[in-house]
Amino acid sequence: MNPILSLEQVSKSFGETSVLHPISFDLQRGERICILGPSGCGKSTLLQMVAGLTQASSGSLFIDGQPVEQGSHYVPPEKRPINMVFQDYALWPHMTVRQNMAYGLKRQKVSKQELDARLERLQKLLRLEGLLDRRPSELSGGQQQRVGIARALATEPSILLMDEPLSNLDIKLRTDMRNELASLLGQLSIATLYVTHDMMEAFAIADRILVLRDGAIDQLAKPNELFERPASPWVAQLMGYHN
Ligand code: ADP
Ligand code: MG
Secondary structure (H helix, E strand, O other), X not given: OOOOEEEEEEEEEEOOEEEEEEEEEEEOOOOEEEEEOOOOOOHHHHHHHHHOOOOOOEEEEEEOOEEEEEOOEEOOHHHOOEEEXXXXXXXXXXXXXXXXXXXXXXHHOOOHHHHHHXXXXXXXXXXXXXXXXXXXXXXXXXXXXXXXXXHHHHOOOOEEEEEOOOOOOOHHHHHHHHHHHHHHHHHHOOEEXXXXXXXXXXXXXXOEEEEEEOOEEEEEEOHXXXXXXXXXXXXXXXXXXXX
16 A cells, blocks of 8 residues: 655755755554654754645655646645644634644535534544633643644544644643543544654654654654664664663
């Protein structure tokens, strides 16, 4: 089967500054790839290109075998079967949890019945029962992020993008949510690109880890392979080897 997402020699520069060097990789159906790397290495830029929020400087992107970016051909974000979860949740403050979750579905023209069914499923899955009529300010950070995830899943995207979804949470909550998210994503088997600078998170969540450094892929491998056969001194250091 063809991969759900393919990047072929995709690069990004801002003016003279090259942020991502030509990068190629495939995300398989149902696969979770964690993009792991230090702050400023280009992780968010990479996700934003996949989402279509920023255009690549060169290269091609394919979703489900169809080009979404290739030469002058460019499919805008709202036409891509993708949804995104952000670090800062980005919930609408004036809307209830229910309205936030339903927001992305406006364009999809789903029936009221289907909408209710999806919200019902998601409130159970993300343990949001009893919270649907609250506003974001009446929720804890962990609950707000669960709403952010529910909102993204409500549109039933083919690809889920998550940009450091847990980094705004305090350390205890982050550990709890990490395990919860790992189990949730495992159940969903939705193709996911998950950005983090936290190795524990990457190990808990990833089928494969893409180590990004200075805009280039250092290694893309299963977690145990990174540990057993680090491809560079940098990856070795990341895995805790000392020389
Ligand atoms: P990360 O998410 O890994 O922390 P980013 O993708 O946000 O990294 O940023 C990578 C680099 O690109 C940084 O040096 C950042 O300053 C630069 N950058 C990101 N967005 C822009 C922009 N719109 N204009 C200029 N430089 C940018
Ligand atoms: Mg970032």
